[in-house]
Amino acid sequence: MDLTKKKCVPCEGGEPKISYKDALILSKAIPKWKIVNKHHLIREFKFKDFKDALKFVNEVGKIAESEGHHPDIVLKWGYVKIKLFTHAIRGLHQNDFIIASKIDKI
Numbered sequence: 001m002d003l004t005k006k007k008c009v010p011c012e013g014g015e016p017k018i019s020y021k022d023a024l025i026l027s028k029a030i031p032k033w034k035i036v037n038k039h040h041l042i043r044e045f046k047f048k049d050f051k052d053a054l055k056f057v058n059e060v061g062k063i064a065e066s067e068g069h070h071p072d073i074v075l076k077w078g079y080v081k082i083k084l085f086t087h088a089i090r091g092l093h094q095n096d097f098i099i100a101s102k103i104d105k106i
Contacts, residue, residue, distance in 0.1 A: 001029045003101035006094075008067040017091035026097040033084075033100050040085035041096055043103075050077045059106045067102070069095045 003026070018026070020038045027035055033043045047053040057075050060082065064070040074081040084100055086093035 001026075003029050003098045004105055006098045008069045008095040008098050010068060011086050011088050011093055011095060013088035015089055015093065017086075017089050018093060023092050023097075026094065030097060030100045030104060032104065035092070039091055040083050041092070041100055042081065042083050043100070045080040045082070047078045047080070053078055053080050056080055056106060060103055063099065063102045063106075067095070067099055069099050071099060071103075 020035075023035055023038070027033065027041075030041070033041045036042050045053075045056060047056065053075055057073055057080055060071065060073065060080075069086075072083040074083075082100075082103065084096040085091060086095060
């Protein structure tokens with residue numbers, strides 16, 4: 001399943017969270033990400049310095065803006081941590097997996 005070819009759909013709330021079973025199926029397409037508490041996805045990235053980490057964050061920002069779906073990002077020297085979940089539904093949505101797969105392609 002190539003999630004990078006999918007587009008995020010607007011989620012304003014009122015939609016159901018995806019089931020944990022469906023989340024596990026979708027997670028096979030993004031094996032470096034962890035599902036945490038059946039609520040969010042998380043992944044840590046290492047870089048040689050701050051400049052490379054910042055460049056990566058800027059690329060993530062471009063994806064987030066184009067998809068209209070924005071992750072929580074922690075940026076430190078040589079380190080980026082990304083947390084994805086759909087705030088409007090307080091849990092996981094297919095959009096989170098789509099964004100994760102696109103981030104993996106950077």
